[in-house]
Amino acid sequence: MIEVSRVTHVYGEGATARTVLRDVSVTMSEHRVGIVGANGSGKSTFARLLNGLVVPTEGTVLVDGLDTRTEGRQVRRRVGFCFTNPDAQIVMPTVQEDVAFGLRRRGLSREEVRSRVAEVLERFGLASHADHPAHLLSGGQKQLLALASVLVTEPSHIVLDEPTTLLDLRNARLVADHLGRLAQQVVLVTHHLELLEGFDRVLVFDEARLVHDGPPDEAVAAYRRSMA
Amino acid sequence: MSLGLYRPGRSLLHRAPAWSKLLLLLAAGASSFLLDRPWQVASALAAVVLGYAVAGVPPGVMLRQARPLVWILAAVAFFHVLASGWERAFVVVGVLLALVLLAALVTLTTRTADLLDVLVAWMRPLRVVGVDPERVGLLLALAIRSVPVVVGLGQEVRDAQRARGLGASPRAYAVPLVIRSLRHADELGEALAARGVDD
Numbered sequence: 001m002i003e004v005s006r007v008t009h010v011y012g013e014g015a016t017a018r019t020v021l022r023d024v025s026v027t028m029s030e031h032r033v034g035i036v037g038a039n040g041s042g043k044s045t046f047a048r049l050l051n052g053l054v055v056p057t058e059g060t061v062l063v064d065g066l067d068t069r070t071e072g073r074q075v076r077r078r079v080g081f082c083f084t085n086p087d088a089q090i091v092m093p094t095v096q097e098d099v100a101f102g103l104r105r106r107g108l109s110r111e112e113v114r115s116r117v118a119e120v121l122e123r124f125g126l127a128s129h130a131d132h133p134a135h136l137l138s139g140g141q142k143q144l145l146a147l148a149s150v151l152v153t154e155p156s157h158i159v160l161d162e163p164t165t166l167l168d169l170r171n172a173r174l175v176a177d178h179l180g181r182l183a184q185q186v187v188l189v190t191h192h193l194e195l196l197e198g199f200d201r202v203l204v205f206d207e208a209r210l211v212h213d214g215p216p217d218e219a220v221a222a223y224r225r226s227m228a
Numbered sequence: 229m230s231l232g233l234y235r236p237g238r239s240l241l242h243r244a245p246a247w248s249k250l251l252l253l254l255a256a257g258a259s260s261f262l263l264d265r266p267w268q269v270a271s272a273l274a275a276v277v278l279g280y281a282v283a284g285v286p287p288g289v290m291l292r293q294a295r296p297l298v299w300i301l302a303a304v305a306f307f308h309v310l311a312s313g314w315e316r317a318f319v320v321v322g323v324l325l326a327l328v329l330l331a332a333l334v335t336l337t338t339r340t341a342d343l344l345d346v347l348v349a350w351m352r353p354l355r356v357v358g359v360d361p362e363r364v365g366l367l368l369a370l371a372i373r374s375v376p377v378v379v380g381l382g383q384e385v386r387d388a389q390r391a392r393g394l395g396a397s398p399r400a401y402a403v404p405l406v407i408r409s410l411r412h413a414d415e416l417g418e419a420l421a422a423r424g425v426d427d
Contacts (some may be wrong), residue, residue, distance in 0.1 A: 053422055070256035081422040087380070088415030091423070093372045094234065097341045102423050131236040131339070135376035149423075 001029045002050055002157065002187070007059035009045055013169035020045045021056070022208040028187065030200035034216060034221045035189040037205030046205065047161045047189050051079035063157065064140035080184075083163040087135075095137070096130040097147055098120065102153040116152055124148040124178065140171025154197060157185040164192050193220050235336050241283040246342040247349075249334045256330055260323050266315055269322035276329045283337050293332035295323060301325060344369055366425070370416070381408045 007126040015045065020042045037043040048054040049061050052068035052075045061068045063075045083089045092098035099117045108116075121127045124144045129137065137145060143163055154210060159181070164172035176195045179186055196202055202213035202219035204226070212222040241249070263269050279292045301321050308317035311407055335343070344365045351361040364368075385404045420426070 051422060053418060062377070073424070076422065076424045076427060083415065083419060083422075085415060087377055088412060089419035089422070091373060091416065091420060092369055097339070097369070100341070131234060133233055133382070134373070151294045 001027065001064060002185075003027045003060075003062040005060055005062075007049065007061065009042075009049070010057045019208055021049075022225055023064065024059075024210045026203065026210060026213065028185075028201070031185055032199040032201070034195070034196040034199045034219075035150075035187065035188045035205065036191070036193065036202060036220065040228065041205040042208045043189050043205045045160050047081075047187065049161050050157070050159045050187060051076050051081045053081065072215070077153070078156045078221065080150035080153065080158040082143075082150055082158065082160040082163050084165050086139070086146040086166075087144050090134045090142060090149070093133055094130075094132055095126055095132050098134055098145060099149045102149050102196075105169050106153075117169040120148045120152040138171075140167055140174060143167060143171065143175055144178065147175065151182070151184075155184060157187065158182065159187045159189075161189045162191060163188070164190060164195065175210040196220060233336070234339050235285060235289070237284055237337065239283045239337070241333070241337040244337075246338045247346045248344065250346055253331055253334050257327060259334055259388075260327055263323055264319055266318050266322075269319050269326070272326045273322055276326050276333065279330070279333050283333060285333070286337055289336070290329065290332075293329055293336075297325070297328055340369065342358065374412075374416075377412060378405075378409055381405060381412065384408070387398060 004027070005025050007024045008019065011018045011020055022042075024042075024046065030116070035046065036045050044103055045054055049056055049068065050063065050070035052061075055069050055072075063078055066074050068075050090098050092101050096117055100113055101122060103113050103116065118127065118130075121130055124147065126141065126145060126148060129141070134142065134145060143166075147163070164175050167175065172192055172195070176192075178199070179188065179195075188199075190196065196216045196219075197215045202212075202214065202216045203210055204219050204223045206226055211226065212219050214222075234304060260272075263272060280287075294392070304324065305317045305321045308320050348361045348365040349369065351359060351364055366391065380402075382405055385408065387399060389396075389400060390405070
């Protein structure tokens with residue numbers, strides 16, 4: 001359960017101050033939550049609030065009762081985060097090493113690390129690439145690797161900021177299929193509206209405000225209207 | 229970008245612990261100045277080539293490891309032929325070539341993570357002077373990972389210039405490349421934070 005209450009967030013100060021979120025309150029306990037909105041509407045900042053990457057100027061964010069302001073570390077263990085550009089979030093030279101990276105300093109034995117890495121690579125169809133350099137993967141495979149590296153740490157929630165924006169339709173579908181199978185709570189920011197089919201709830205952001213909140217078809221219709 | 233990348237395998241060299249290979253490399257480097265006869269250098273080169281054969285690395289891949297060095301070796305050889313004759317030139321060039329090929333053989337048969345683990349372990353004594361070995365290891369890994377990324381960014385910038393019909397101006401190339409690299413660094417930092425590096 002993620003509780004966002006009365007959150008306002010401002011970047012910069014003085015004359016250059018820019019309010020990117022304005023008095024947003026929402027409680028998310030659904031299994032699948034989608035977030036849509038125009039570029040610059042505040043949805044990426046909202047996503048970053050959920051794992052404490054951004055601590056709000058005002059208001060609080062609680063993840064399973066933990067405050068992101070004071071318990072960022074525990075929050076990040078619970079909330080996995082996946083970025084738009086997989087190249088920026090793959091931090092290790094080879095596929096296997098990148099997946100293993102998230103398991104460092106967790107007190108796991110070498111064997112445990114090895115078996116968890118192997119298992120997750122198998123699940124994402126990357127087992128045959130284990131020793132390959134990450135930069136030789138295709139765009140879709142890189143995003144799957146990024147997802148695998150997040151999921152290997154077994155977070156209870158996963159937040160994704162436009163994970164399919166750089167992908168073609170087939171790879172976007174592939175990533176979406178993997179997301180669909182997750183047991184975790186998924187919060188998905190996306191411009192691919194068709195991926196929200198079957199979601200429990202969709203939030204629409206516009207000009208720093210949460211302007212609509214409802215089932216996907218209704219929310220997507222509201223979003224289309226506001227963009228027309 | 230095929231230089232010195234790990235090639236999976238099950239040979240004796242692949243299975244040897246990373247520290248032993250690094251130690252061998254260190255010893256070879258430190259003792260290389262003892263070689264001053266052509267036959268000694270020839271045997272050293274032969275030993276390295278034999279190592280490639282044992283590791284099952286194809287000759288083509290081996291030659292590729294030496295290719296970036298060709299011009300330097302040619303210049304060194306030229307200088308030594310003029311200054312001190314063929315024999316000396318062969319010794320100097322041969323030793324350089326053998327060491328580079330040996331270093332490449334180590335990285336071809338050892339996973340980067342295993343090499344980094346050894347370096348991190350060897351740096352542990354530096355803890356007393358305030359060095360965090362884990363952090364240095366992470367730094368090295370990020371550096372290795374960033375090479376292909378920055379090469380990719382450079383290609384993007386060049387393509388963007390061509391698309392707008394601009395010629396090759398060093399400044400028009402360097403400025404966007406630096407900006408893109410800095411933006412990439414920002415994103416990378418965010419990703420590291422999200423994965424709990426500083427927690």
